[in-house]
Amino acid sequence: xxxxxxxxxxxxxxxxxxxxxxxxxxxxxxxxxxxxxxxxxxxxxxxxxxxxxxxxxxxxxxxxxxxxxxxxxxxxxxxxxxxxxxxxxxxxxxxxxxxxxxxxxxxxxxxxxxxxxxxxxxxxxxxxxxxxxxxxxxxxxxxxxxxxxxxxxxxxxxxxxxxxxxxxxxxxxxxxxxxxxxxxxxxxxxxxxxxxxxxxxxxxxxxxxxxxxxxxxxxxxxxxxxxxxxxxxxxxxxxxxxxxxxxxxxxxxxxxxxxxxxxxxxxxxxxxxxxxxxxxxxxxxxxxxxxxxxxxxxxxxxxxxxxxxxxxxxxxxxxxxxxxxxxxxxxxxxxxxxxxxxxxxxxxxxxxxxxxxxxxxxxxxxxxxxxxxxxxxxxxxxxxxxxxxxxxxxxxxxxxxxxxxxxxxxxxxxxxxxxxxxxxxxxxxxxxxxxxxxxxxxx
Numbered sequence: 001x002x003x004x005x006x007x008x009x010x011x012x013x014x015x016x017x018x019x020x021x022x023x024x025x026x027x028x029x030x031x032x033x034x035x036x037x038x039x040x041x042x043x044x045x046x047x048x049x050x051x052x053x054x055x056x057x058x059x060x061x062x063x064x065x066x067x068x069x070x071x072x073x074x075x076x077x078x079x080x081x082x083x084x085x086x087x088x089x090x091x092x093x094x095x096x097x098x099x100x101x102x103x104x105x106x107x108x109x110x111x112x113x114x115x116x117x118x119x120x121x122x123x124x125x126x127x128x129x130x131x132x133x134x135x136x137x138x139x140x141x142x143x144x145x146x147x148x149x150x151x152x153x154x155x156x157x158x159x160x161x162x163x164x165x166x167x168x169x170x171x172x173x174x175x176x177x178x179x180x181x182x183x184x185x186x187x188x189x190x191x192x193x194x195x196x197x198x199x200x201x202x203x204x205x206x207x208x209x210x211x212x213x214x215x216x217x218x219x220x221x222x223x224x225x226x227x228x229x230x231x232x233x234x235x236x237x238x239x240x241x242x243x244x245x246x247x248x249x250x251x252x253x254x255x256x257x258x259x260x261x262x263x264x265x266x267x268x269x270x271x272x273x274x275x276x277x278x279x280x281x282x283x284x285x286x287x288x289x290x291x292x293x294x295x296x297x298x299x300x301x302x303x304x305x306x307x308x309x310x311x312x313x314x315x316x317x318x319x320x321x322x323x324x325x326x327x328x329x330x331x332x333x334x335x336x337x338x339x340x341x342x343x344x345x346x347x348x349x350x351x352x353x354x355x356x357x358x359x360x361x362x363x364x365x366x367x368x369x370x371x372x373x374x375x376x377x378x379x380x381x382x383x384x385x386x387x388x389x390x391x392x393x394x395x396x397x398x399x400x401x402x403x404x405x406x407x408x409x410x411x412x413x414x415x416x417x418x419x420x421x422x423x424x425x426x427x428x429x430x431x432x433x434x435x436x437x438x439x440x441x442x443x
Contacts (some may be wrong), residue, residue, distance in 0.1 A: 006035040008440070009136055009146035011124050011371070013038025014045020016152035016413035018104050019066060019430045023437035025111040035144055036119045037136060038153075041101075043108055045154050048101030052183025054210035056313045057100055058202055060092025060233065064100065064426040066107065068434055071427075077103055086315065091235040094313040100426075120144065124371050128378065134409065150436065151398070151411040156367035157181070161198075166341040175345050177361045186210050189359060192218045196347060196355060198336055199363035200224035201306070205316040207361050208329075212319035220329045221355055223347060225303075227331035230310050231265075232317040236272035238280075248285060250297035257301075266308060275308060283421030287394060294385035294418070309422065372415060376401075384418030392419045396436050410436055 008024065010017050017038060025031060036042065040049060057064065061078055065071040078087075078095055081103070087093045108117075122138035127149065129135070136144040157179050164176065177185045180203060189195070195211065197204040200222050208220065242260055245252065257278060264271040289297065323329040334349035339360065347355045372390050375381040375398075381390035382399045392398055396412055397405035399419075412432040416423050423429065 004145070005133065006118075006144065006146045007033035007148065008035075009134065009144055009149045010034065010036045010152055011038070011127075011136070011149065012036075012045075012152035012154055012413070013040040013042050013119070014049075014152075014154040015043060015047060015104060015426055016154045016429050016433065017045075018043035018108055019433035020150050020152050020412060020436065021117065022066065022107055022111050023430075023433045024440065027437045027441040029437075029441065031112055031115045031117055034117065035146065036117055037122060037124055037138065037144065038119070039121050039123055041105070042117070042119060043104035044101045046157055046179075046181050047155070048097050048104065050098050050101075050181060050183050052186055052206075052210050053096055053098075054213040055097045055181075055183055055206045056087075056094050056209070056315055057097055058094070058233065058311060058313050058316075059425065060094060060235075061087075062092065066104075066426070066430045068431060074100070074103055077106075081106075089314040091233050091314055094233070094315060125374075127371065127375065128380065129409075148408040148440070149410070151371070151409070151415075152413050152433075153369055153371065153415065154413050155365075155415075156369040158203075158362050158365055158367045160339065160362055161364050161366040162336045162338055164339045164341065175341055175359050176339070177359065180207055180361045180363065183210060186214065189214075189216070190218075191216055193358040194218050194356075195220045196345060196357040196360040197222045197363050198224075198347065198360060199365065200226065200229055200331075201363065201365060202230060202310050202312060202316075203363040203365060204361070205229060205312050205320060207363060208323060209316040209319040212322055216328075218328070218358075220323060221332055221357060222329065223332045223334060223336060223349070223355060225333065225335060227333060228307070229317075229320060230307055230312045231267040231272075232314050233311045234267055234269045234272045236269055236276050238277050239273055240277055242278055242281070244281060244285070248288075250289065250293050250300065253285065253297065254301055267311075272311070279309075279422060283423070286421035287419070291385040298386055305422075309424070369415065386418035389415040389418050392416050394420065395439060396432060412436055 010020050061075040062072055064074050067073050082095055082099050084095055087095045122140040124136050125139045126137040134146050134149045160178060197207055204222060261274050262270050332355050336347050337350050338348040340346040344356050345360045375390055376383050379401045382401045384391040390398060392411050393405050396410040398409045398411055399405050413429050414424050
């Protein structure tokens with residue numbers, strides 16, 4: 001074979017891919033043996049490739065840890081390199097997301113020195129194995145050959161969760177904001193427009209913080225199944241450790257969690273401290289459940305876990321409360337069945353009622369990685385318990401549809417949630433990258 005063969009191919013360009021690269025380099029893998037495939041700036045991805053100064057991390061400065069041996073590395077870096085007077089709150093420092101992206105870029109540059117990583121600016125459209133090599137085909141018709149592959153694609157960009165009917169197509173691009181994570185559309189909004197936010201999670205709160213920050217005066221309508229936002233982060237600390245019962249079932253787990261949490265507001269220090277004490281063991285418990293039990297648990301507890309797991313920065317909650325005081329925000333309960341675009345945007349809900357506005361933001365976070373879907377369709381990988389991704393083992397190996405797992409194909413990042421549990425935070429993803437780098441270099 002005359003084609004250049006890389007030792008390791010990393011699929012992705014966001015935080016998970018950057019963390020994988022950083023830890024492989026730190027473990028002695030030479031940069032020339034690695035190829036990275038992703039269309040964007042390395043380390044930025046969907047989460048940190050934002051231009052809006054109002055999009056903030058939802059965790060305080062001591063939590064997004066890249067290095068297990070130095071958990072306060074980012075906090076020290078931020079103190080020296082970030083000029084952000086509004087970051088400080090009673091619960092800690094909540095920095096801008098694009099500054100954290102800058103931090104990751106600097107870590108990559110430090111590990112590479114004067115060298116340049118081989119990055120192919122494209123998306124992987126096909127992945128298959130022939131004999132001992134993996135073949136990766138891109139949407140730019142380029143083919144890469146590698147001995148081992150790490151899938152680190154992160155969260156896929158959101159897509160509309162329902163049908164969109166555009167009557168006047170010339171107007172639809174500005175009225176329909178499908179991917180609000182970057183924030184480039186915010187500057188085009190007139191201050192008196194009526195805005196529809198489809199979804200009520202952290203993305204909606206980001207949009208609210210940005211709109212309030214630029215002086216928005218119009219009504220903001222939030223469409224979702226519940227009239228509630230994630231609570232504000234408090235200055236919590238883990239003070240104790242739960243005495244977990246044996247032989248847990250999903251029902252027993254739910255009861256135990258409810259009994260462990262105190263009768264206090266969810267934005268209080270005492271409640272959040274107890275919540276955080278539960279989290280370290282949740283992944284181990286999750287992995288002990290069967291596929292059926294995981295589906296049952298996610299159906300019963302998934303929305304509630306997401307609500308309290310993804311707590312909001314104090315800055316965004318302050319912006320929301322300002323809208324509330326000005327009577328500028330309105331919750332509409334329901335799920336979108338169809339979006340119609342003409343002179344205005346109209347959302348038709350499941351019960352037939354309609355919500356209209358000048359512009360709509362897709363804040364649902366709904367997305368699907370086409371590469372993972374193709375790996376399932378091609379019978380290279382097995383679906384995970386939730387049917388949202390592919391299954392992996394506890395050491396991140398992709399599970400084969402026929403049984404067993406690949407010894408040279410891994411996946412890390414948020415897409416491993418169905419198999420491994422609560423793997424969303426930057427520190428959790430970085431820990432996966434670190435453990436995988438040790439596994440690879442120990443062979």
